[in-house]
Amino acid sequence: DQQVKQNSPSLSVQEGRISILNCDYTNSMFDYFLWYKKYPAEGPTFLISISSIKDKNEDGRFTVFLNKSAKHLSLHIVPSQPGDSAVYFCAASAGSGNTPLVFGKGTRLSVIA
Amino acid sequence: GAGVSQTPSNKVTEKGKYVELRCDPISGHTALYWYRQSLGQGPEFLIYFQGTGAADDSGLPNDRFFAVRPEGSVSTLKIQRTERGDSAVYLCASSFGVPDEQFFGPGTRLTVL
Numbered sequence: 001d002q003q004v005k006q007n008s009p010s011l012s013v014q015e016g017r018i019s020i021l022n023c024d025y026t027n028s029m030f031d032y033f034l035w036y037k038k039y040p041a042e043g044p045t046f047l048i049s050i051s052s053i054k055d056k057n058e059d060g061r062f063t064v065f066l067n068k069s070a071k072h073l074s075l076h077i078v079p080s081q082p083g084d085s086a087v088y089f090c091a092a093s094a095g096s097g098n099t100p101l102v103f104g105k106g107t108r109l110s111v112i113a
Numbered sequence: 114g115a116g117v118s119q120t121p122s123n124k125v126t127e128k129g130k131y132v133e134l135r136c137d138p139i140s141g142h143t144a145l146y147w148y149r150q151s152l153g154q155g156p157e158f159l160i161y162f163q164g165t166g167a168a169d170d171s172g173l174p175n176d177r178f179f180a181v182r183p184e185g186s187v188s189t190l191k192i193q194r195t196e197r198g199d200s201a202v203y204l205c206a207s208s209f210g211v212p213d214e215q216f217f218g219p220g221t222r223l224t225v226l
Contacts, residue, residue, distance in 0.1 A: 004155075034214070043117070043204055043217030044156065089155050100146060100169060101215060103155030 003027045004092050006104035015113045019077040023090030023104055026071065030092040034101065035064060035075045038087045047088075048075070080111045115139075117218035119205050125224045126195055134190045134221045138207030145188050146215060147180055148204040156204050162188060195225045 005024045013019045021035075031052040036044035050057040050064045050073070057064050063076045077084055087108050091101040118137045126132050138145050144163055148156035158172040162182045170180075177195075182188040192199055202222050206215035 043219045046214050046216065049214065100158040100161050105153065105155050
């Protein structure tokens with residue numbers, strides 16, 4: 001059973017608009033959440049994270065929102081740029097510190113110029 | 114210095130053969146992780162080292178898979194009697210300090226014919 005779910009395999013957005021990528025989780029022990037971005041033939045690159053004690057974290061064009069009661073998080077990218085086109089993975093862990101990550105299947109974002 | 118490196122970048126082998134995949138983590142990172150990513154899936158945890166010891170090997174699929182990190186730096190993932198189902202991209206990540214911000218290498222694409 002998947003503990004981290006990204007139900008949209010793909011998303012297309014026009015350049016300049018907002019991209020919203022969603023992620024749901026089932027394990028209530030998860031207390032740290034991360035988003036990774038992956039280009040073809042490269043490893044995932046860390047983008048932004050959020051601890052369960054927060055409900056929002058912002059870094060430039062990227063904002064992550066966490067709704068613990070709904071076990072849902074989302075990544076907002078605004079404005080979207082063509083270089084943002086990649087696969088985005090949501091990941092979660094059950095303990096701050098060095099612990100293995102549980103990943104979703106990813107969402108492929110295409111930003112159209 | 115440099116990021117996480119993995120060798121080889123591609124490995125093609127025949128069913129039943131033995132393979133070794135190498136990971137060089139970022140210098141100073143104490144934690145090292147191995148993940149496996151199959152087509153259309155997110156990375157799946159295999160094993161995690163803290164220093165030289167395997168802190169968690171619960172993700173290894175069976176006893177054909179083994180990993181070592183003898184000096185607390187470079188790690189080798191070993192797969193015996195390879196099967197076609199072992200074909201995947203094997204990712205290595207390392208971390209130090211920031212909770213759960215793991216830095217990934219580019220991966221080794223293993224193809225078992």
